[in-house]
Amino acid sequence: MATDLLIHELGPKGDGVHRSPRGNVYVDRALPGDRVGVDITRDEAGVLRGDLVRVIEASPDRVKAPCPNYDVCGGCTVQHAGDDFYKHWKIEIVRDALRKKGLNPKIWREAVFLAAGGRRRATFTAVKKHNIVTLGHFRRRGRDVTDIATCLITDPAIMDLRATLATSIGPILPEGKTVSFFLQAVNGQFEIVITGPLGRTGKPDPQLREALLLLAKKSNVGRIAWRATPNDTAEIIVNLHPLHATFGKLDVALPPYAFLQPTQEGERALVEAVMAALPSTGKFADLFSGCGTFTGPMLERGPVDAFEDVASAIRALDKATGTRPLKAIRRDLYRNPLRRDEANRYDAIVFDPPRAGAEEQVQNLASGRVPILIGVSCNPTTFARDARILVDGGYRLDSITVIDQFTWSHHVELVAAFSKQPGRGPRGKRPVGGKKKRR
Numbered sequence: 142m143a144t145d146l147l148i149h150e151l152g153p154k155g156d157g158v159h160r161s162p163r164g165n166v167y168v169d170r171a172l173p174g175d176r177v178g179v180d181i182t183r184d185e186a187g188v189l190r191g192d193l194v195r196v197i198e199a200s201p202d203r204v205k206a207p208c209p210n211y212d213v214c215g216g217c218t219v220q221h222a223g224d225d226f227y228k229h230w231k232i233e234i235v236r237d238a239l240r241k242k243g244l245n246p247k248i249w250r251e252a253v254f255l256a257a258g259g260r261r262r263a264t265f266t267a268v269k270k271h272n273i274v275t276l277g278h279f280r281r282r283g284r285d286v287t288d289i290a291t292c293l294i295t296d297p298a299i300m301d302l303r304a305t306l307a308t309s310i311g312p313i314l315p316e317g318k319t320v321s322f323f324l325q326a327v328n329g330q331f332e333i334v335i336t337g338p339l340g341r342t343g344k345p346d347p348q349l350r351e352a353l354l355l356l357a358k359k360s361n362v363g364r365i366a367w368r369a370t371p372n373d374t375a376e377i378i379v380n381l382h383p384l385h386a387t388f389g390k391l392d393v394a395l396p397p398y399a400f401l402q403p404t405q406e407g408e409r410a411l412v413e414a415v416m417a418a419l420p421s422t423g424k425f426a427d428l429f430s431g432c433g434t435f436t437g438p439m440l441e442r443g444p445v446d447a448f449e450d451v452a453s454a455i456r457a458l459d460k461a462t463g464t465r466p467l468k469a470i471r472r473d474l475y476r477n478p479l480r481r482d483e484a485n486r487y488d489a490i491v492f493d494p495p496r497a498g499a500e501e502q503v504q505n506l507a508s509g510r511v512p513i514l515i516g517v518s519c520n521p522t523t524f525a526r527d528a529r530i531l532v533d534g535g536y537r538l539d540s541i542t543v544i545d546q547f548t549w550s551h552h553v554e555l556v557a558a559f560s561k562q563p564g565r566g567p568r569g570k571r572p573v574g575g576k577k578k579r580r
């Protein structure tokens with residue numbers, strides 16, 4: 142029999158949380174204020190999970206999820222939340238992470254919420270069973286793949302390409318094995334990166350390459366690459382025309398599987414927030430630069446040194462045409478972060494690390510004297526940890542802009558501006574022997 146629970150809050154991954162002395166119960170697709178009937182189980186990690194059987198009394202913030210795949214698809218965790226609730230929750234994720242580290246920016250800039258339907262990169266999973274192809278996402282809380290022909294968050298052009306693939310990839314898929322198809326749209330062109338075994342041998346043979354070439358020609362796909370596993374480098378199988386991205390005035394020929402911000406509008410909002418904090422002239426560094434999303438616009442204000450660990454991204458930036466001088470430097474910023482003396486050469490530094498954050502790097506920056514630091518992050522928790530280090534080192538957290546380009550998910554992005562406070566040493570104290578500022 143289902144257990145009757147009241148949902149008290151949303152958890153960090155968007156699950157409804159019922160607090161109880163036995164421990165929290167996490168209920169997928171529930172909102173605070175919902176009274177729900179659930180089947181409670183303990184998952185492999187020992188966490189109590191409630192499988193939603195029915196909503197007994199709906200929260201006033203509950204709406205009907207607009208997507209027809211909402212019940213089966215593994216994405217879009219909080220599509221059942223009303224707009225006001227959703228926006229407030231997203232901003233609170235960032236506020237809460239900062240609060241936990243005792244941080245409060247001087248200015249909260251207006252949060253940016255982007256419309257659904259702009260995702261220009263998506264990965265679909267394909268499986269062929271008894272010659273029937275399913276191309277979609279893993280089923281919600283399941284291990285089998287379900288067809289996803291409609292997706293409200295993804296660019297319709299990507300969904301059209303998915304539809305073409307669904308009817309044409311049957312002959313190249315091995316029976317019963319999952320293969321993933323990463324589709325990316327850039328400047329009106331498409332790239333496909335296939336990961337997994339293909340054909341009878343598991344690798345693209347000449348016949349299979351021919352089939353992929355025909356597919357590319359038919360569907361305006363500029364490039365198709367393949368790799369056996371996610372750890373392998375993608376091999377280009379079809380190269381009809383290079384895939385170019387433009388960042389500011391910088392034209393970059395993208396390598397396969399290049400990192401791009403997930404939506405064009407999100408990229409625009411992030412660049413705008415970064416540029417609003419960047420000085421109008423100076424010498425700059427772009428750390429974790431990828432292929433140059435920020436490097437390009439920054440170049441319009443002065444020379445930029447771009448640091449990044451992925452060799453293909455650095456090669457692409459090195460060959461990029463546009464405003465100069467740009468130096469593209471391959472460097473592992475976790476093992477070998479910019480030293481304080483190296484950082485001090487710049488007038489401003491932008492850092493946009495992966496979800497793990499940039500703890501090692503900010504430790505070196507905190508004690509330096511770069512006047513302006515601009516952080517971009519898709520993980521408020523690691524960002525808050527890193528921001529605390531900077532503030533303890535004498536930086537002030539001037540502003541935060543919350544940017545939501547991950548509509549209906551629990552993910553959120555932010556841009557933060559920091560400035561070094563004159564005369565402030567580590568932990569916000571004046572350096573020993575430092576002069577007191579006159580009022």
Ligand SMILES: C[S@@+](CC[C@H](N)C(=O)[O-])C[C@H]1O[C@@H](n2cnc3c(N)ncnc32)[C@H](O)[C@@H]1O
Pocket residue numbers: 400401402429430431432433434435448449450451454472473474475476493494495496
């Ligand atoms: C969130 S992405 C940002 C990329 C770029 N700023 C953009 O907006 O397109 C993080 C970048 O950090 C790079 N990266 C990951 N680990 C790294 C490391 N140890 N050292 C330097 N860069 C790294 C990734 O390859 C990726 O390009």
